Amino acid sequence: MDIRFPRPSVTLGMVAVLLASTAAVVVTGAGAASAASVTFAPVADTYVQSDTASTNYGTSPQIVVDNSPVRRSFLRFTVSGVSGTVTSAKLRLRTISGNDGSDAGGTFRRMSNTTWSETGTTWSNQPTIDGATFGSIGAVGSASWYEVDVTAAVTGNGTYSFGATSTSGDGAYYGTRESGADAPQLVVTTGTTTPPTSGDPVFVGAGDIANSGSGDTATAALLDSIPGTVFTTGDNVYDNGTAAQFTSYYEPTWGRHKARTRPSPGNHDYNTSGATGYYNYFGTAAGPSGRGYYSFDLGNWHIVSLNSNISMSAGSTQEQWLRADLAASGKPCTLAYWHHPLFTSSSDHAPSTSTRPLYQALYDYNADVVVWGHNHVYERFAPMNPAGGADATRGMRSFVAGMGGASHYGFGTIQPNSEARNSSAYGVLKFTLHAGSYDWQFVPVAGQTYNDSGTATCH
Numbered sequence: 001m002d003i004r005f006p007r008p009s010v011t012l013g014m015v016a017v018l019l020a021s022t023a024a025v026v027v028t029g030a031g032a033a034s035a036a037s038v039t040f041a042p043v044a045d046t047y048v049q050s051d052t053a054s055t056n057y058g059t060s061p062q063i064v065v066d067n068s069p070v071r072r073s074f075l076r077f078t079v080s081g082v083s084g085t086v087t088s089a090k091l092r093l094r095t096i097s098g099n100d101g102s103d104a105g106g107t108f109r110r111m112s113n114t115t116w117s118e119t120g121t122t123w124s125n126q127p128t129i130d131g132a133t134f135g136s137i138g139a140v141g142s143a144s145w146y147e148v149d150v151t152a153a154v155t156g157n158g159t160y161s162f163g164a165t166s167t168s169g170d171g172a173y174y175g176t177r178e179s180g181a182d183a184p185q186l187v188v189t190t191g192t193t194t195p196p197t198s199g200d201p202v203f204v205g206a207g208d209i210a211n212s213g214s215g216d217t218a219t220a221a222l223l224d225s226i227p228g229t230v231f232t233t234g235d236n237v238y239d240n241g242t243a244a245q246f247t248s249y250y251e252p253t254w255g256r257h258k259a260r261t262r263p264s265p266g267n268h269d270y271n272t273s274g275a276t277g278y279y280n281y282f283g284t285a286a287g288p289s290g291r292g293y294y295s296f297d298l299g300n301w302h303i304v305s306l307n308s309n310i311s312m313s314a315g316s317t318q319e320q321w322l323r324a325d326l327a328a329s330g331k332p333c334t335l336a337y338w339h340h341p342l343f344t345s346s347s348d349h350a351p352s353t354s355t356r357p358l359y360q361a362l363y364d365y366n367a368d369v370v371v372w373g374h375n376h377v378y379e380r381f382a383p384m385n386p387a388g389g390a391d392a393t394r395g396m397r398s399f400v401a402g403m404g405g406a407s408h409y410g411f412g413t414i415q416p417n418s419e420a421r422n423s424s425a426y427g428v429l430k431f432t433l434h435a436g437s438y439d440w441q442f443v444p445v446a447g448q449t450y451n452d453s454g455t456a457t458c459h
Contacts, residue, residue, distance in 0.1 A: 037224045039446070040186040043159075044076040044118035045176045048126045058119040061178045062096055065106035065164045066171030073106070073164040073174070074127065076114060077186040080157050088189040088224070089154035090147045091134075091162060092252070094182045096173040097143035097212070104168035105137025105146055110153045111161035129163030140172050143212040144248040147187075147256075154188055181214050189224050201298040202228025204430040204443075206404030207266065207339065207373020210249035211238040215426045216405030218445035220253035222428050226443070229298060230257045231305070233373030233401055234266025234339025236278060241269035246281040253405070261285060264305045265292045266339040266373060275309070293318055295325050300435045302331035304367075306338040306358055314357040322358060326365035332436060333458035334367035339374050341400050343388060345421065346375035347412030360386045363396060366459045369438065371429065373402040376409040378427070378442055380420040380452060390417050394459060399440070401429040425450035 046058040050070040057063075063073035075091070091108065095101065110131030121127070134153070137146045153160055166172065175182030204226050210216040223230060237250045246255075254261070263286050269278040279289040287294030292307035304325065312318055326334065340352035342359050352374070359370065363386050383395030402409075408423050425448040432439040441453040 037187060037189045037221055038079075038082055039221060040077050040079060040188065042075050042177045042184050042186070043078050044116070045074065045184060046118050046121050047071050047073040048121060048123040050123055053123040056119060056122050058117075058121065059178060061176055062173045063164075063176050064171050064173050065166035066169065067167050068169035071171060072126065072129065074111070074116060074121065074161065075164075075184055076116070076159065076161045078159045079154060079186070079188055082157060082188055082190050084190040086151065086154055086156055086188060086190050088187075089149070089151045090187045090256075091150045092145055092147040092185040092187060092217075093137075093174040094145045094184075095140050095142055096175060096182075099142050099173045101139065101141040102168060102170045102172035103139050104166050104170065105140040105172045106164040106166045107133060107136040108148045108150070108162055108164050109133045110150070111163045114159045114161045116161070127161070127163070129165065137172070141244065141248040145217055145252040147252050150186075154186070160186070187221060187224065200435070201301070201433050202226065202430060203231060203298060203303070203335070203433055204228055204428050205231035205233065206401045206428045207233030208235045208376050208402040208406040209404035210236060210245075210253055211406055212249065213405060213407065215407070215445075216249065216253040219404050219426055219428055220256065222443055222445060223254065223257050226428070226430060228260070230254075230261040231337055231371070232261065232263040232404070233337050233371055234264050234308070235268040235373060235406065236263060236266065238268055238406060240271035241275060241277045242272050243277045243280060246277055250281070258282070258285075262296065262303070262305055264338050265307055265309055267309060270309045291318075293321065295329075297331055299433050300331055301333045301335060301433045302326075302329040304334065304336040304362075306336060308338040308340040308352065308355050308358075312355055312358050314360075316357070319357050319361060322361045323365070326361065326367070333433070333438070334362065334365070335369040335371070335431070335433075336362050336367060337371040339372065341372035341374055341398070342370075343381050343384065343398055343415060343417075344372075344375050344400050345379055345411050345413065345415045345418050346377050346400070346409050348409040349375050356386055359396070363394065366394060367396055368456075368458050369431070370396050370398040372398070372400050373404075375400055376402045376406050377411065377421065377423045378403045378425070378429070378450075378452070379418055380440075381415075382417040382419050384417055388416060397456060399429055403427050420452045422450045422452070424448075
């Protein structure tokens with residue numbers, strides 16, 4: 001991958017979803033035909049407490065790790081119905097809403113005892129936490145997901161127990177299987193996540209992603225089984241793009257794909273002065289700090305990430321950089337993405353006409369695809385010119401991909417050339433980038449069925 005940052009010398013496929021009582025299965029087709037991620041709920045969870053030695057907490061809506069009093073937690077999962085080699089297993093826990101967090105989320109170990117009783121276990125008869133240590137969770141906040149890699153333990157179908165302890169007197173509180181959507185999870189990935197048989201690169205992502213809800217968890221689970229480069233169309237974390245919010249919300253979900261992510265910033269990222277939380281979190285992958293625009297190549301495609309939170313006017317530094325970058329590209333196909341949409345039918349945020357100079361520059365250099373976020377919906381437009389007129393010859397096809405996890409918006413007046421829309425499904429937008437064409441596919445999260453897909457050629 002050839003990544004291009006602003007140069008000082010330049011002057012200004014198919015998805016199948018299976019739901020069961022204990023597991024949600026997401027199987028991806030093109031690009032990962034043999035890969036599957038399965039999410040299991042615990043079959044038992046409880047904790048014990050040193051100063052209430054005979055009390056059982058098996059029906060409690062929380063499990064706790066603490067050292068004053070000493071409290072230890074136990075979880076058991078039954079993995080079934082998976083086939084192939086287990087390539088990843090993640091134990092995921094969500095802290096209780098309203099709790100003030102802790103400086104230590106606990107140390108997690110495997111247990112040889114897999115028959116302990118959820119409703120009979122007490123401090124006096126607790127099972128021994130005797131297996132290998134998988135890792136520790138650091139400081140935790142309220143209503144946030146955290147995970148521990150337990151791949152070394154989960155080798156396939158079977159029953160697995162995990163125990164958690166803490167040396168801190170500041171307790172960490174997590175949801176249990178009685179907590180509904182806040183219940184612990186064991187996410188097991190099997191098979192391989194190899195590129196499509198054609199060898200063509202995959203470019204997949206969304207915007208408006210991480211908060212204290214569950215939508216980002218579900219979309220991150222999709223990425224677990226989709227290979228390729230991940231993009232974001234801004235508003236990576238809510239509400240204010242702080243370092244703490246990146247740690248609490250983004251890192252446990254989309255953060256596990258950070259190494260292959262090429263982000264763009266949104267207005268919520270800029271709620272922190274200078275978007276320092278965003279730039280510090282993503283580092284050089286986000287381009288030069290404070291600029292937020294850069295480009296790179298994927299196969300036969302030139303990809304440009306732009307920043308709609310700074311000046312975009314004709315003649316601005318960013319607009320002039322974009323024109324020079326496009327002029328220097330030798331690739332026949334071009335895709336660009338940023339946060340604020342020039343075209344949208346959502347009732348919440350009107351079209352951002354200040355982005356038109358960027359669209360114009362891309363149009364002048366025969367770009368093919370533009371992707372945005374900002375409005376928490378999915379929408380696809382037919383190829384258009386910068387004025388919004390249909391243009392089948394040179395127009396760019398555009399997408400609003402703001403369905404990454406934040407609560408949905410609605411639609412107002414449907415704008416001309418809008419061809420597909422959805423305001424209820426979370427998902428990711430997946431592109432397969434061929435030598436002279438591309439496929440697009442809206443991939444919905446487990447339990448949702450909206451789909452949109454198609455194929456088009458480059459100019």
